[in-house]
Amino acid sequence: MNKQQVFDALGLSEHNSGVFAGDWLEPTGERVEVVNPTTGEILATVGMASADDYDRVAESSVETFERWRNLPAPKRGEYVRRLGDALREKIEPLGALVTLEMGKILPEGIGEVQEMVDICDFAVGLSRQLYGNTMASERPNHRMYEHWHPLGPVGVISAFNFPVAVWSWNAAIAAVCGDTVLWKPSERTPLSAIAVTRIAQEVMAGSGFEGVFNLVVGDGATVGNRMNQDTRIPLISATGSCNMGRIVGPAVAQRMGRTILELGGNNAVIVMDDADLDLAVRATLFSAVGTAGQRCTSLRRLLVHRAIADKMVSRLTEAYKQVSIGDPLEAGTLMGPVVGERAVDQMMSALDVAREQGARIVTGGNRIDREGFFVEPTIAVVPKDASITQEETFAPILWVIEFDTLEEAIEIQNGVTQGLSSAIFTESLRNAERFLSGAGSDCGIANVNIGTSGAEIGGAFGGEKETGGGREAGSDAWKAYMRRQTTTINWGDDLPLAQGIEFG
Secondary structure (H helix, E strand, C coil), X not given: CCHHHHHHHHCCCCEEECEECCCECCCCCCEEEEECCCCCCEEEEEECCCHHHHHHHHHHHHHHHHHHCCCCHHHHHHHHHHHHHHHHHCHHHHHHHHHHHHCCCHHHHHHHHHHHHHHHHHHHHHCCCCCCCEECCCCCCEEEEEEEEECCCEEEECCCCCCCHHHHHHHHHHHHCCCCEEEEXXXXXXXXXXXXXXXXXXXXCCCCCCCCEEEECCCHHHHXXXXXXXXXXXXXXXXXXXXXXXXXXXXXXXXXXXXXXXXXXXXXXXXXXXXXXXXXXXXXXXXXXXXXXXXXXXXXXXEEEHHHHHHHHHHHHHHHHCCCECCCCCCCCCECCCCCHHHHHHHHHHHHHHHHCCCEEEECCCECCCCCCCXXXXXXXXXXXXXXXXXXXXXXXXEEEEECCHHHHHHHHHCCCEECEEEEECCCHHHHHHHHCCCCCCCCEEEECCCCCCCCCCCEECCEECCCCCCEECCCHHHHHEEEEEEEEECCCCCCCHHHCCCC
């Protein structure tokens, strides 16, 4: 599909509103130009929200929440089911729009939309499983149990690299939990957010709950800071850099709000001397090169046992040379552009620092001379004490570090401030279990014989340390979007006190 076909299928134009509060508003803020990273050309412009526009959206979220929370959860799930069906019908143009706007290859763009459909399916089932526990009371003729109630409007701040999927992780589950959603997407990828919101608008039209899924495109100073400080928004779910998290976390905590923080990931794979190298090479290639190294779960550090290091690097280098780089909409392309000029500059600066610290560039390391923002995927062998490996460079750079023992490898892996995703390749049960033990990986995600990226929605997603500690999507992540209430009922004639206390 070309740009015009995508725009026509999704109701977009050259000039779009980025403010939705049950209906589209005419923004009074500045306009932002959306750039296609493949060509450097402007795709469209989007009107951003002013402070007053934000307040109107927040008011819509609050007003709708007061009514939405009273709808039974299975009924809320029915709307989310319709949303999933509507997204499924638009999977190809939506996937193509993600590719146009962000630069990931088309199969990944379509895969991101499929992830939205999957999480809607998950949330529909969850709408009948918002379970609380019943506890045994120490007092006779008493019953004690948990009640889970809707929390309130949820603010979602999403990043450019997953312009729609991360919203769905939050929005689908928050909706079945009885919450409304206020979405601030990245200013780099607002068109995808507008298209998804249009689909949600069609689903909710005529329901009386048009303000469940709201949108407010704006910058951090105008919109982001107001969301962080807004006591009407009890929960902020924010995806971005660790530096962004250092702003969002304290600001929300200052007003006693809650946060789900999904921040940086300086992820590592350990390849043992008994590993299946065919698996390890394939997994490394996708984890490091997929999305041009711009996933929070992208592989940054490859830790290889010294006995097989040369063989692993040689095979991986050959695989890198076969990566087709180009227009992400074209069939056969395996890597598209990075998101913009700044991303190119950051990659080149990181490689300059690495060379100063003793790195040996094995393959790649250059900007590709063509329109757009294309770079060569890069492998560099570095000393284990190179400080550049402590930083997360959002680009297709793979630092290779050699080790002698599993204990050393785990120490290197855990020796960074982030703690998102990790993996080990080994045929040894003992090695795998040591890696998965309490003394092993300190990350929120730990895999055996698969790479660091490509998490399924059924498991809770998130990381530890400076990654923020948040959890989204599957498992019991739904609890973050609700408030827990412990209830005790006395159905007897007496009033016994807990802990055996007698009073009066």
